Amino acid sequence: MLRTPFYKPDHKMPFSFDLDARSALFLDFDGTLVDIASTPDAVSVAPGLTDMLHRLAGALDGALALISGRPLEQLDRFLSPLVLPAAGVHGAERRRPDGVVERRALPALERVAALALRLAAQHPGLLVERKVSAVALHYRAAPELEASCREAMAQAVEGEPSLHVMHGKMVLEALPRGVSKGHAVDAFLREPPFAGRRPVFIGDDVTDEAGFEAVQRAGGLAVRVGDGPSIATHQLPNPAAVRGWLARQLDVVAAAAH
Numbered sequence: 214m215l216r217t218p219f220y221k222p223d224h225k226m227p228f229s230f231d232l233d234a235r236s237a238l239f240l241d242f243d244g245t246l247v248d249i250a251s252t253p254d255a256v257s258v259a260p261g262l263t264d265m266l267h268r269l270a271g272a273l274d275g276a277l278a279l280i281s282g283r284p285l286e287q288l289d290r291f292l293s294p295l296v297l298p299a300a301g302v303h304g305a306e307r308r309r310p311d312g313v314v315e316r317r318a319l320p321a322l323e324r325v326a327a328l329a330l331r332l333a334a335q336h337p338g339l340l341v342e343r344k345v346s347a348v349a350l351h352y353r354a355a356p357e358l359e360a361s362c363r364e365a366m367a368q369a370v371e372g373e374p375s376l377h378v379m380h381g382k383m384v385l386e387a388l389p390r391g392v393s394k395g396h397a398v399d400a401f402l403r404e405p406p407f408a409g410r411r412p413v414f415i416g417d418d419v420t421d422e423a424g425f426e427a428v429q430r431a432g433g434l435a436v437r438v439g440d441g442p443s444i445a446t447h448q449l450p451n452p453a454a455v456r457g458w459l460a461r462q463l464d465v466v467a468a469a470a471h
Contacts, residue, residue, distance in 0.1 A: 230434060230447065231462065231465045231469075232273070232413065232462045232465060232466050232469075233465075233466065233469040234272075234273070234274075234466055234469050235409075235410050235411060236273060236276070236410055236411050236412075236413055236466075237273070237276040237277075237278075237401070237402070237406075237407045237410035237411065237412045237413070237433075238269070238273060238276065238277045238278075238412075238413050238415075239277075239278050239279075239280050239398055239401070239412060239413065239414040239415070239424060239428065240266075240277070240278070240279055240280065240414075240415050240416075241279075241280055241281060241394075241414075241415065241416035241417060241418070241421050241424075241438075242279055242281040242283055242288060242291075243256060243281070243282070243283070243417075243418075244382065244416075244417035244418060244438060244439070244452065245415055245416055245417050245438050245452055245455055246258075246262060246266075246452060246455065246456065247259070247262075247291075247452060248451075248452050248453075249382065251353060251354065252340060252351070252353075253283070253287070253340075253342060253351070256291070258291050258292065259456060262292075262456060263292050263293075263294075263295045265456070265459060265460055265463065266292065266295060266297065266459075267295050268463055269459060269462060269463055269466070270297060272462075272463060272466040272467060273406075273466065274406045275298070275310060275406045276406045276407050276410055277297060277298070278297060278298040278299055278300065278401055278407070279297055279298075279299040279300070280299070280300045280304070280394045280397055280398060280414070280416070280421075280424055281299065281300065281301055281303075282301075282302065282303050282349075282381065282384075282386065282418075282420060283301055283302070284301045284302055284306065284344050284345060285299055285301040285306055285308055285314065286301075287301075288301060296308075296312075298310045298401065300394065300397035300398075300400075300401075302344050302345065302346050302347050302388070302392070303347070303379065303386070303388060303392055303393060303394055303397070303420060304392045304393055304394055304396050304397035304400075305317045305344075305345070305346035305347060305388060305389060305392045306345065306346065307397055307400060307401075309404060310401075310404055310405065310406060310407070316345070316346065317346055317389050317391075317392060318389075319345065319346060320346065320373075320375050320376055320388075320389045321373060321375070321376075322343075322346075322347070322348050322376075322387065324369060324373070325348045325366070325369040325370060325373075325376070325387045326341065326343055326348045328365055328366075328368060328369040329341045329348055329350045329365065329366065329369065332350070332361065332362065332365045333350070336355055336358055336361075338352065338354040338355025338358065339351065339352055339354075339355055339358060339362070340352075340353075340354070346388070346389060346392075347386050347387060347388045347389075348369075348386070348387045349384050349385070349386040349387075350362050350365070350366055350384065350385045350386070351383060351384045352383055352384070352385075353382075353383035353384070356383065359383075362385050363380075363385060366378045366385040366387060369387060370387050374390070375389060375390055376388065376389060376390065377389075377390050379420055380419060381418045381419060381420045382417075382418050382419075393423040393424075394416070394420060394421055394423045394424035394427075395423030395424050395426055395427040396423070396427075397424070398412065398414060398424050398427040398428060399427050402427075402431055411431075411432060411433050411434070412427075412428040412431050412432075412433035412434075413428065413433055413434045413435075413436065414427070414428040414433070414434075414435050414436070415436040415438060415449070415455060416435075416436075416437070416438065416445075417437065417438035417439050417452075421437075422443065422444055422445075425437070425443065425444050425445045426444060429444070429446070434446070434447060435447065436448065436449055437449075438450075438451065438452065438454075438455055439451060
């Protein structure tokens with residue numbers, strides 16, 4: 214069987230792992246399946262990615278889900294016509310394998326949005342993204358403003374116990390408490406076709422660490438994309454390497470099923 218190299222983040226030693234017909238696969242989107250872009254709307258989906266995900270989901274009997282900070286509507290738009298089981302907004306909304314969408318109760322975000330927009334109006338390099346269940350303040354175009362963004366978002370959720378601030382790559386996001394990618398993974402693992410399978414989670418950001426913890430707790434494998442400290446035990450260098458590995462898994466899973 215073809216063995217695909219991974220690398221341990223601590224020692225950069227070669228490691229091999231392949232999926233099989235009893236795997237469950239969880240994938241982040243930005244920085245994992247697609248390259249990070251200057252703004253959320255500027256990402257580009259590589260040719261053939263949608264078809265590859267469709268075929269791999271079929272090979273895994275549907276046990277493939279997206280776990281993303283993006284809303285479901287955005288994921289569906291980028292991958293149209295493919296519609297997969299998915300958790301959006303870090304798990305604040307989740308489309309189950311049967312197609313039913315679960316959403317957390319809407320938090321009070323007006324004050325957060327107002328303060329974030331006020332700061333962004335003073336600094337053109339900042340971008341405020343209003344989601345159904347969250348407010349994100351992006352500072353990728355103005356990294357020197359990280360401290361100001363942290364202060365503003367901390368002030369925005371002060372006195373609001375239902376919210377917390379999650380820090381990702383060049384972004385701060387106000388979310389309902391109790392929402393995480395780990396909770397989303399746990400929910401999928403309680404449902405068919407994910408239940409009873411060995412889970413694999415591939416992600417690139419600090420927001421993926423809860424997902425890594427969930428799959429490793431369930432006896433699965435966590436894969437960090439890119440450098441940086443992580444509880445994930447394995448690593449791929451970039452989204453292109455992730456896409457290459459996924460493409461090879463189509464043949465590996467098909468062979469394992471026979």
